[in-house]
Amino acid sequence: MPKRIILHVDLNSFFATAEQQTNPSLRGKPVGILKAIGRTCVIAASVEAKKYGVKTGMAAFEAKKLCSAIILLPADFDKYADITYRFINICKTYSPTCEVFSLDECFIDISETEKFFNGALACAFEIKDRLKSEIGDFMTCSIGISHNRLLAKLASSQIKPDGLFTITEDNALEILDQSDLLDVCGLGFGLYTHLVGLGIDNFPKLRLCSLYFLNKHFGSYWSLHLYNVSRGIDNSPVMPLAEIPDAKSVSRTYTTHRLLTKKEEILKLMRNLCEETANKARQMNLCGRYVGLALRSSQKSYWGHRTLKTYIDDGKRLFDLCCQISQSWPIDHVRFCGVTLGMLTKNQYLPIPLLPSDKRQLDLMSTIDRINKRFGDYTIFPAQLLGMDIVRPEVNGYFGDRKFRLNFLRNN
Amino acid sequence: MSYETSINESIKIWAFFDPSTPLGVNIFPIAMNWRRRLIKFHKLIFTSSKKIGEVKILNLVCASETANFELEYNTQNQLWKLKRIMPQN
Numbered sequence: 001m002p003k004r005i006i007l008h009v010d011l012n013s014f015f016a017t018a019e020q021q022t023n024p025s026l027r028g029k030p031v032g033i034l035k036a037i038g039r040t041c042v043i044a045a046s047v048e049a050k051k052y053g054v055k056t057g058m059a060a061f062e063a064k065k066l067c068s069a070i071i072l073l074p075a076d077f078d079k080y081a082d083i084t085y086r087f088i089n090i091c092k093t094y095s096p097t098c099e100v101f102s103l104d105e106c107f108i109d110i111s112e113t114e115k116f117f118n119g120a121l122a123c124a125f126e127i128k129d130r131l132k133s134e135i136g137d138f139m140t141c142s143i144g145i146s147h148n149r150l151l152a153k154l155a156s157s158q159i160k161p162d163g164l165f166t167i168t169e170d171n172a173l174e175i176l177d178q179s180d181l182l183d184v185c186g187l188g189f190g191l192y193t194h195l196v197g198l199g200i201d202n203f204p205k206l207r208l209c210s211l212y213f214l215n216k217h218f219g220s221y222w223s224l225h226l227y228n229v230s231r232g233i234d235n236s237p238v239m240p241l242a243e244i245p246d247a248k249s250v251s252r253t254y255t256t257h258r259l260l261t262k263k264e265e266i267l268k269l270m271r272n273l274c275e276e277t278a279n280k281a282r283q284m285n286l287c288g289r290y291v292g293l294a295l296r297s298s299q300k301s302y303w304g305h306r307t308l309k310t311y312i313d314d315g316k317r318l319f320d321l322c323c324q325i326s327q328s329w330p331i332d333h334v335r336f337c338g339v340t341l342g343m344l345t346k347n348q349y350l351p352i353p354l355l356p357s358d359k360r361q362l363d364l365m366s367t368i369d370r371i372n373k374r375f376g377d378y379t380i381f382p383a384q385l386l387g388m389d390i391v392r393p394e395v396n397g398y399f400g401d402r403k404f405r406l407n408f409l410r411n412n
Numbered sequence: 413m414s415y416e417t418s419i420n421e422s423i424k425i426w427a428f429f430d431p432s433t434p435l436g437v438n439i440f441p442i443a444m445n446w447r448r449r450l451i452k453f454h455k456l457i458f459t460s461s462k463k464i465g466e467v468k469i470l471n472l473v474c475a476s477e478t479a480n481f482e483l484e485y486n487t488q489n490q491l492w493k494l495k496r497i498m499p500q501n
């Protein structure tokens with residue numbers, strides 16, 4: 001196998017830096033990003049806030065305790081999506097093999113193209129320069145260069161912010177040994193806890209474990225994964241933009257600002273999320289026959305699903321099914337709701353309506369979709385959603401729906 | 413300390429449209445007339461765009477000598493709005 005050259009580009013403290021780019025008076029100050037005004041969870045922290053120990057996922061009051069001067073701002077996902085798209089446009093000019101890993105991270109396989117840009121280091125410096133000139137002078141990124149994805153990602157985390165680090169075959173084991181197990185992508189908290197339980201808390205110890213021992217404790221898949229990770233081996237390819245796999249399910253989740261205690265407002269939220277899920281499926285030209293619903297209160301979680309014989313893409317039908325699923329649940333004090341439409345297929349396989357009422361319903365839906373596409377989401381919406389703050393489409397940090405989003409952004 | 417003041421008022425802008433720029437947004441505001449005052453911009457700090465239905469909305473942050481201004485340009489009706497004012501560093 002020829003030696004690969006892979007770049008991992010990671011925008012530093014993305015959401016917070018984007019706000020500092022927009023508002024220069026925030027630069028050099030600790031900034032925390034909340035999902036919206038009134039929310040209590042910090043979803044991103046600036047480099048300055050991180051110095052005080054503020055982390056993503058921390059409660060706002062905890063962040064205030066650690067750093068009383070922290071400036072908490074609501075997120076602006078339209079802005080972040082726009083920056084992401086411009087960031088991807090920069091990255092993909094260096095190789096067609098460019099994988100969008102999340103909203104603020106890209107892998108670029110420049111094995112075939114680095115010679116056109118005078119090598120990997122020149123590529124990395126050019127990306128940094130273009131980020132500043134084409135997006136904003138305060139935007140920085142950390143770039144890791146290595147011969148596989150695992151080590152490229154580890155390399156980019158070595159120097160932050162605005163770092164550049166190369167891991168070669170010579171220093172790979174040394175860098176791994178200096179890293180914590182959790183620093184490596186693909187080794188999550190579950191595996192970590194299991195490993196620590198066995199007395200393995202660093203990479204040198206993990207490397208001493210035989211494949212047989214790992215197989216006994218972690219099964220055939222994870223044993224090989226751990227064996228390879230501990231040696232810095234990763235043969236996974238960089239997935240180009242054009243080869244992003246189709247979505248397997250479409251879902252929309254929402255955590256509320258406050259506990260919802262009235263059944264009416266819980267059903268409104270559920271209807272809203274059903275409309276969101278169905279809308280997204282229709283925009284992706286998909287329909288599904290698996291419906292999942294999750295509700296969570298401060299004490300208890302409920303999860304249920306139905307598998308249908310026919311495919312659906314209609315928010316009202318999805319909502320009716322969710323009502324059936326949740327019929328026996330004591331719905332009160334809801335904090336979280338999630339609706340999933342799975343077992344997807346192309347919507348051209350939907351049955352052709354025979355009855356006039358079904359035909360009318362289909363026509364109505366496509367007319368509403370056309371109006372909303374022209375004038376904006378929820379220009380026309382179900383009357384049930386009147387009197388509530390409608391939950392609207394937004395990007396998420398993991399960019400789980402990247403195929404849809406990238407097509408969507410490309411059309412804008 | 414306040415880091416921004418929301419304004420959200422329609423304003424008049426003098427802008428330079430440059431189709432040759434490599435940036436995603438090729439509009440450079442030069443000055444604005446706001447509440448009978450002429451404010452000249454000397455730098456475009458940041459641009460972003462979003463879509464509301466089929467209408468493209470551009471957001472531009474411009475720096476004057478005294479403050480930074482976030483402007484919004486509606487590409488359909490070609491109207492400008494002053495969204496907020498932010499202090500300089």
